[in-house]
Amino acid sequence: MISIQEKVADCLVRAGSTFREDQKDAYRKAIALENSEKSCWVMRQILDNALVAEERRSPLCDDTGIPHLFLEVGKNRSVTGELLEQIKEGVALGLRQLPGRPMAIKGDDYARIDQSGGLNEDSGALAPSPILIKPVDEDVLRLTVLMLGGGPAIRGITQRVFHKHSVNVVIDEIVDRAKEGVSKLGCSPCVLAVGIGRSQFEATSLMMEAMVYGDFSKQTDFEMRITEKVNEANIGPLGLGGKHSVLATFAKIGPQRASGVRIVALRPCCCFEPRRASVEL
Amino acid sequence: MIELTTPLSEEAISQLTVGDVVTLTGYIYTGRDAVLPKVIKLAEEGRLNEYGIDLQGAVIFHTAVSPAGVGPTSSNKVEIESSFEPLSKHGVKMHLGKGAISKETVKKLAENNAVFAVIPPVTALLESQTIECEVVAFPELGMEAMNRLKVVKYQAIIGAAKGRSIYD
Numbered sequence: 001m002i003s004i005q006e007k008v009a010d011c012l013v014r015a016g017s018t019f020r021e022d023q024k025d026a027y028r029k030a031i032a033l034e035n036s037e038k039s040c041w042v043m044r045q046i047l048d049n050a051l052v053a054e055e056r057r058s059p060l061c062d063d064t065g066i067p068h069l070f071l072e073v074g075k076n077r078s079v080t081g082e083l084l085e086q087i088k089e090g091v092a093l094g095l096r097q098l099p100g101r102p103m104a105i106k107g108d109d110y111a112r113i114d115q116s117g118g119l120n121e122d123s124g125a126l127a128p129s130p131i132l133i134k135p136v137d138e139d140v141l142r143l144t145v146l147m148l149g150g151g152p153a154i155r156g157i158t159q160r161v162f163h164k165h166s167v168n169v170v171i172d173e174i175v176d177r178a179k180e181g182v183s184k185l186g187c188s189p190c191v192l193a194v195g196i197g198r199s200q201f202e203a204t205s206l207m208m209e210a211m212v213y214g215d216f217s218k219q220t221d222f223e224m225r226i227t228e229k230v231n232e233a234n235i236g237p238l239g240l241g242g243k244h245s246v247l248a249t250f251a252k253i254g255p256q257r258a259s260g261v262r263i264v265a266l267r268p269c270c271c272f273e274p275r276r277a278s279v280e281l
Numbered sequence: 282m283i284e285l286t287t288p289l290s291e292e293a294i295s296q297l298t299v300g301d302v303v304t305l306t307g308y309i310y311t312g313r314d315a316v317l318p319k320v321i322k323l324a325e326e327g328r329l330n331e332y333g334i335d336l337q338g339a340v341i342f343h344t345a346v347s348p349a350g351v352g353p354t355s356s357n358k359v360e361i362e363s364s365f366e367p368l369s370k371h372g373v374k375m376h377l378g379k380g381a382i383s384k385e386t387v388k389k390l391a392e393n394n395a396v397f398a399v400i401p402p403v404t405a406l407l408e409s410q411t412i413e414c415e416v417v418a419f420p421e422l423g424m425e426a427m428n429r430l431k432v433v434k435y436q437a438i439i440g441a442a443k444g445r446s447i448y449d
Binding site for chain 1: 300350352355380399401402404405438447
């Protein structure tokens with residue numbers, strides 16, 4: 001019987017080394033539709049890279065990312081402290097197997113901020129983010145591991161939008177922020193992850209959920225409108241120009257506050273993201 | 282596709298134009314923010330041979346080297362972009378990374394018959410095309426130490442040459 005730790009470790013390795021089929025198809029379609037030879041070359045390289053990574057179970061990118069965990073819990077399932085500990089151990093095991101880039105910062109609060117304490121050479125020493133738990137109707141206990149890289153974290157932004165009772169106002173603001181983020185990211189084509197909620201925490205949680213459930217082949221009108229508008233900027237893969245600055249938008253719109261403000265979390269995910277995989281525990 | 286082998290000759294570089302896709306084969310060096318200023322200092326002090334480093338016709342790949350592999354970091358970080366001119370003067374012919382660089386840097390490259398090439402962050406692919414890797418200087422910097430890689434057909438696109446930039 002496979003242990004929880006081994007299941008989680010395998011899930012993390014898949015997240016860091018594998019493109020899902022909808023992701024591969026998105027690249028194939030973009031290559032077929034792109035007029036710019038430079039952009040096609042970049043996207044072919046990214047797709048070839050994904051095929052090699054999957055075959056070798058090796059990292060898609062040398063920034064292997066920080067593990068972020070999303071746990072779906074059915075009504076008849078329980079989460080114990082022991083399970084959470086096993087998940088944590090599985091993450092460390094997976095980071096060593098991938099292998100993850102050793103980037104756990106050593107030291108006290110100050111040393112971790114200014115990085116004066118150096119790095120832990122053990123890939124497995126990298127702590128995962130806090131687990132996000134979501135109750136679901138399915139009879140399931142399902143963990144999704146997301147590996148979130150540094151570039152998109154630098155360019156991501158969580159901020160208020162005054163909606164003026166217009167969806168267009170919110171979309172336009174997201175598009176403006178996305179254009180700036182995508183152009184500075186470098187590692188495009190991107191996926192835009194968007195969460196809209198009532199507080200910074202809620203918006204960011206919704207953005208995480210968007211990355212967990214997002215599907216390149218199932219785009220809502222809201223998502224397509226954002227993608228199309230950002231692509232008008234002609235930033236292109238690696239910033240070299242072309243129609244495909246963004247391959248898709250994954251958005252999750254939660255409950256909203258009775259006021260003039262919406263909190264929008266936006267992450268311009270890099271060309272490999274969302275790096276994610278799921279496993280039933 | 283233009284096939285290049287290191288060390289790169291003056292003639293091979295002078296024939297490159299923005300947008301050319303090239304393959305790179307041979308030995309190349311790695312370096313990013315932490316190590317490049319130290320390498321410049323070594324070059325200025327005439328001490329590169331103490332480390333067995335030969336920058337004539339060399340390629341500098343802006344990457345860390347970790348168990349996860351290699352992949353370009355942004356070349357427009359201050360410590361990296363400011364290395365283009367002095368390293369080109371000491372013989373480096375190709376700076377390999379990603380991201381837009383300034384017009385001034387593009388001009389300095391042209392003055393030294395050197396180029397900037399953009400390489401996608403395709404770590405798995407690059408890993409399959411890297412056949413040797415050794416630390417040559419500043420091992421105390423860990424994954425930011427200077428390494429010498431032996432590579433086979435890394436693909437890159439010329440991002441700046443002859444005073445022009447692909448980002449213009």
